[in-house]
Amino acid sequence: MSDEHAKMTKTTPQQFFFALWGGLFAPLFAILLIVGLVAKIQGSHSHEESMAYNDAAVEERIHPVGEISLADPNAVHVDKTGAEVFAAVCIGCHGTGALGSPKYQDKSAWGPRIKQGYDTLIQHALSGIRQMPARGGNPDLTDTEIANAVAFMANAGGAKFTPPEAKAPAAAPAGAAPAAAAPAPAAK
Ligand code: HEC
Incomplete structure (x- = not known):
């Protein structure tokens, strides 16, 4: 009986690996999948685009206050015919x-x-x-x-x-x- 019991509860190496896989690797695998999905979504927002937008926004913020307009009112006016x-x-x-x-x-x-x-x-x-x-x-x-x-x-x-x-x-x-x-x- 005790022999039987020992036989029944003895953990085989296969069982050990199944347990390890189910308890440890499966959640890890799921987490990796989720991370991968998030990375993919992030990747679809073009990095180039946001860089170009940033550049434009920075330009806008730092551009000189007094800009020279090409339509200079002091320029010599030539009357049209x-x-x-x-x-x-x-x-x-x-x-x-x-x-x-x-x-x-x-x-x-x-x-x-x-x-x-x-x-x-x-x-x-x-x-x-x-x-x-x-x-x-x-x-x-x-x-x-x-x-x-x-x-x-x-x-x-x-x-x-x-x-x-x-x-x-x-x-x-x-x-x-x-x-x-x-x-x-x-x-x-
Ligand atoms: C939005 C329309 C419009 C534009 C643009 C326009 N005109 Fe006229 N013009 C009229 C009308 C309408 C009359 C007639 C007014 C009346 O005698 O009742 C008129 C009449 C005239 C007359 C005759 C005035 C008189 O005493 O009999 C002269 C000169 C004239 N326009 C010059 C010009 C010149 C020069 C320009 C461009 C710089 C010009 N118009 C642009 C509508 C226009």
């Missing part, structure tokens, strides 16, 4: 005659306007008139640029105004009175 201003701004309405504006090259629309004289047209373009916004809606345009654009459009509509841009290179001929000199063609 009438054609340039027209193409950039005025064409928005005058290209098609939108809002009842005198259409570019439409002589019957420009005739009566031209009769008012160059100076008056410039004034109206500068300060706006009815649906026509001041400076065509672009306050950055200088008086000279507006005058250039007015002459450009009016001349295409039959006027013969001398814009400031034409006078600038020469030593401004004395007595050039563009408004008075403009022979307004008969409207219609």
Whole structure:
């Protein structure tokens, strides 16, 4: 009986290894799997990406306070020509005659306007008139640029105004009175 008992409870080497495997290695194996999974998830967040983001964030924090803007207000301003201003701004309405504006090259629309004289047209373009916004809606345009654009459009509509841009290179001929000199063609 005691012999039997000893036989039954005797631990064989196999049993020992099963016990060791089940009790010790199995949990360890499970832990390794979990660690591996976590590492994989972490790995899917690109390291490069977060580095690039960090770099950008640091740049943002340490960049100098007083940055030099390339649009230096003290830079010498070169006035745009009438054609340039027209193409950039005025064409928005005058290209098609939108809002009842005198259409570019439409002589019957420009005739009566031209009769008012160059100076008056410039004034109206500068300060706006009815649906026509001041400076065509672009306050950055200088008086000279507006005058250039007015002459450009009016001349295409039959006027013969001398814009400031034409006078600038020469030593401004004395007595050039563009408004008075403009022979307004008969409207219609
Ligand atoms: C948002 C549309 C719009 C833009 C942009 C615009 N105009 Fe006009 N303009 C008008 C309208 C509308 C009229 C007609 C106003 C009226 O007489 O009722 C007009 C009329 C004029 C007149 C005639 C004024 C008069 O006394 O008869 C001149 C000159 C003129 N525009 C110049 C310009 C110039 C120069 C630019 C560009 C710098 C410009 N416009 C851009 C809408 C525009």
